[in-house]
């Protein structure tokens with residue numbers, strides 16, 4: 001029997017409805033709409049698509065949203081000036097600078113320039129430190145989306161063996177932190193899992209992956225995770241968003257569906273959940289800043 005689908009598109013629709021309800025309640029109480037400013041430098045087609053999706057998602061839940069599109073030749077000083085303006089703008093609760101940035105710009109300096117209270121990506125070192133210490137201000141969007149996709153579909157993680165393939169600052173590293181931590185009132189998404197982080201230098205990657213109850217493919221390598229690397233019945237999460245000849249292609253090979261118990265598809269899995277967690281963080285930022 002082929003694996004069941006972990007439907008991120010459906011869960012994202014449910015959770016966006018929950019967020020829209022909270023936005024309406026805030027409006028009824030006379031509070032200003034949560035505001036997200038998205039900054040896109042350059043014309044990368046995938047980045048343009050993501051920013052378009054985020055903009056539409058914000059409109060759908062009643063947020064105020066502005067997309068700031070800057071030319072690929074923008075200097076670091078110009079970008080930092082825009083970030084400073086957004087930091088000071090009371091209508092802006094969340095700031096997202098779309099990555100990757102052109103090579104004349106120091107991405108690390110830009111991430112540090114975003115006010116931590118408005119850092120809805122959770123990329124600023126202050127927020128990364130709070131997350132690592134178990135007292136998160138925000139959760140990073142893709143890791144949080146992965147955990148919600150699992151737990152809200154009834155996949156329990158406490159005590160389970162979870163293998164994360166990938167160690168990026170955006171996905172693998174923060175996801176491993178969240179999975180391993182003990183849940184508390186201040187850290188409700190923590191999962192009490194037993195976590196292994198694997199990567200391109202891991203010896204016998206297939207054997208490590210076969211030890212997983214829950215396997216997260218976040219290496220950014222199209223279809224690297226094949227059926228022989230998956231224990232029968234395991235839960236497989238595909239974080240890959242590789243654009244191969246204009247088609248979306250995950251990190252999971254289609255043959256995995258014949259072995260696994262559950263698989264998240266691409267598209268329609270983690271991607272819509274990532275955007276939903278961005279909305280969640282922007283609402284949380286508005287609550288933290290405006291009350």
Ligand SMILES: Nc1nc(=O)c2c([nH]1)NC[C@@H]1CN(c3ccc(C(=O)N[C@@H](CCC(=O)O)C(=O)O)cc3)C=[N+]21
Pocket residue numbers: 049050053096097098099100121141241248266267268269270271272274275
């Ligand atoms: N500062 C920053 N924050 C990010 O959160 C960020 C970023 N930079 N750079 C790039 C990655 C990638 N990312 C995706 C978001 C949504 C989909 C998504 O919605 N995917 C759809 C397919 C796309 C479509 O159908 O248009 C899906 O999987 O169903 C994918 C990928 C956010 N990222």
